Amino acid sequence: MVATAPLEIPSIEPSARVREFIQSPRQLLINGQWQDAASGKTFAVYNPATGEPIAQVAEGDAEDINRAVAAARKVFDDPSHAWNTMTPSERGRLIWKIGDLVLEHADELAELESLDNGKPKGVAAAADVPLTADLFHYMAGWVTKIEGNTIPISVPYAPGAKFHAYTVREPVGVVGQIIPWNFPLLMAAWKLGPALAAGNCVVLKPAEQTPLTALRLGEIIQEAGMPDGVVNIVPGFGETAGAALAAHDDVDKVAFTGSTEVGKMIVQAAAGNLKKVTLELGGKSPNIIFKDNTDLEATIAGAASAIFFNHGQCCCAGSRLYVEKDIFDDVVKGVSAAAEAIKLGPGLAADTEMGPLVSDEQLDRVTGYMNAGQESGATCVTGGTRRGEQGYFVSPTVITDTRDDMSIVREEIFGPVVVADPFDDLEEIIDRSNDSAYGLAAGIWTSDIAKAHRVAARLRAGTVWVNTYNIFDAALPFGGYKQSGWGREMGREVIDLYTETKAVCVGL
Ligand code: NAI
Numbered sequence: 011m012v013a014t015a016p017l018e019i020p021s022i023e024p025s026a027r028v029r030e031f032i033q034s035p036r037q038l039l040i041n042g043q044w045q046d047a048a049s050g051k052t053f054a055v056y057n058p059a060t061g062e063p064i065a066q067v068a069e070g071d072a073e074d075i076n077r078a079v080a081a082a083r084k085v086f087d088d089p090s091h092a093w094n095t096m097t098p099s100e101r102g103r104l105i106w107k108i109g110d111l112v113l114e115h116a117d118e119l120a121e122l123e124s125l126d127n128g129k130p131k132g133v134a135a136a137a138d139v140p141l142t143a144d145l146f147h148y149m150a151g152w153v154t155k156i157e158g159n160t161i162p163i164s165v166p167y168a169p170g171a172k173f174h175a176y177t178v179r180e181p182v183g184v185v186g187q188i189i190p191w192n193f194p195l196l197m198a199a200w201k202l203g204p205a206l207a208a209g210n211c212v213v214l215k216p217a218e219q220t221p222l223t224a225l226r227l228g229e230i231i232q233e234a235g236m237p238d239g240v241v242n243i244v245p246g247f248g249e250t251a252g253a254a255l256a257a258h259d260d261v262d263k264v265a266f267t268g269s270t271e272v273g274k275m276i277v278q279a280a281a282g283n284l285k286k287v288t289l290e291l292g293g294k295s296p297n298i299i300f301k302d303n304t305d306l307e308a309t310i311a312g313a314a315s316a317i318f319f320n321h322g323q324c325c326c327a328g329s330r331l332y333v334e335k336d337i338f339d340d341v342v343k344g345v346s347a348a349a350e351a352i353k354l355g356p357g358l359a360a361d362t363e364m365g366p367l368v369s370d371e372q373l374d375r376v377t378g379y380m381n382a383g384q385e386s387g388a389t390c391v392t393g394g395t396r397r398g399e400q401g402y403f404v405s406p407t408v409i410t411d412t413r414d415d416m417s418i419v420r421e422e423i424f425g426p427v428v429v430a431d432p433f434d435d436l437e438e439i440i441d442r443s444n445d446s447a448y449g450l451a452a453g454i455w456t457s458d459i460a461k462a463h464r465v466a467a468r469l470r471a472g473t474v475w476v477n478t479y480n481i482f483d484a485a486l487p488f489g490g491y492k493q494s495g496w497g498r499e500m501g502r503e504v505i506d507l508y509t510e511t512k513a514v515c516v517g518l
């Protein structure tokens with residue numbers, strides 16, 4: 011068993027505004043109407059800092075998914091519906107307004123996110139909420155720029171004939187979106203922003219652990235003036251509501267973020283009607299520090315933040331730290347000191363730097379890996395314990411003396427746990443970095459520019475950060491090689507994935 015080190019958790023009351031939002035059961039949003047689940051059931055949402063229930067939310071299931079998909083389908087298939095007659099400029103302004111309203115309600119959204127997910131409110135206010143607003147603002151700009159081409163064609167079997175051929179990009183249709191709990195509001199934005207920019211209709215299923223900010227965002231989207239039925243939000247469990255959405259025959263595309271295991275189930279569920287699939291899945295990202303780098307202090311801070319940001323609950327967390335031999339001890343010492351200095355507490359406490367993990371399930375999972383590491387003979391330099399008896403807190407953890415075949419080195423832990431190992435050969439470290447089923451992200455720390463680019467080119471990962479880590483932007487595509495996923499979020503790439511190309515050929 012993993013040991014438990016003491017931790018005092020101050021109890022903090024949410025603001026009156028947030029209390030009002032959570033005091034009565036939150037409903038589903040279908041066809042512009044907030045409503046109970048067809049079954050009448052609700053499920054509890056917990057404060058991860060205390061393990062206490064804080065809200066009840068309508069529990070969507072297959073019947074609710076049917077209703078939501080039918081509402082979205084009806085809008086999409088009606089060419090005279092307000093959503094389909096809107097000009098691109100009007101649609102862009104509507105999406106822009108969602109971004110503006112997110113900023114207007116920034117403090118409330120940050121508080122709600124902190125309460126539901128456990129992350130520090132200050133982090134939600136500095137990262138999650140402004141990134142959410144910026145995503146809508148960025149995608150609003152795309153609406154007027156989704157263009158096709160005119161294409162000169164030759165047609166060998168039609169000598170002398172003239173044609174006017176062009177492509178247009180049309181929305182895919184009704185999109186089912188299934189998102190996780192690590193950045194609940196931001197993941198909703200990553201999914202909704204491009205889908206709406208491209209003119210799709212959506213059924214969004216938030217994670218059962220953290221449905222609150224997506225439901226609040228639903229109200230904001232209505233306030234922005236979204237026509238009824240374009241955005242439907244059905245909270246519920248993965249095995250019921252999520253599975254029904256992924257398998258639904260009237261859904262044209264499913265976009266999923268979560269575990270690689272469930273990603274594979276989504277692919278199978280999608281096979282029924284061969285709906286389009288995009289997946290943003292797990293990672294076990296290498297973070298490589300070369301001894302030539304001239305600012306070791308900044309590098310150590312960067313390596314610590316690469317794993318400890320968001321409590322390590324990031325698909326791209328820099329969870330495999332590879333350090334060139336000569337500086338290995340210094341880096342391990344520095345990252346461990348950074349780990350020990352992190353102030354743990356409830357997300358709503360002003361001085362909290364790291365909150366609890368999101369759920370008891372994740373607490374079991376992460377402490378399970380801490381056990382596995384210790385049992386397999388690795389050395390826990392710092393951390394390795396649960397913290398306190400209440401809530402789902404764990405110590406930021408640094409582990410050394412690992413072997414590449416250990417589960418803590420190969421599998422995604424999704425907690426504040428880094429494995430650190432020395433290297434002394436460039437080719438060896440490139441091979442070891444790539445020796446993973448995943449390929450989401452990688453970090454390189456070096457002062458040798460040519461080496462940085464050479465190594466970046468060799469790493470099989472969708473994002474490579476050089477002398478920085480965890481930099482996200484609405485304009486920068488994000489997604490995985492190998493089993494880290496299919497397709498990309500954000501940037502211009504994501505617009506392609508929410509559109510179909512139609513070729514039109516006119517005989518002249
Ligand atoms: P999960 O993959 O089970 O859940 C993610 C989403 O998928 C949730 O909305 C869930 O309700 C839904 N879901 C679950 N089963 C489904 C099914 N059969 N059909 C359709 N939808 C389904 O992830 P979970 O259990 O929350 O976390 C387990 C592990 O997954 C974590 O420890 C972490 O390693 C990884 N994970 C990766 C994330 C990422 O950002 N890539 C995010 C969350 C978890």
Ligand code: MG
Pocket residue numbers: 248269272
């Ligand atoms: Mg699961």
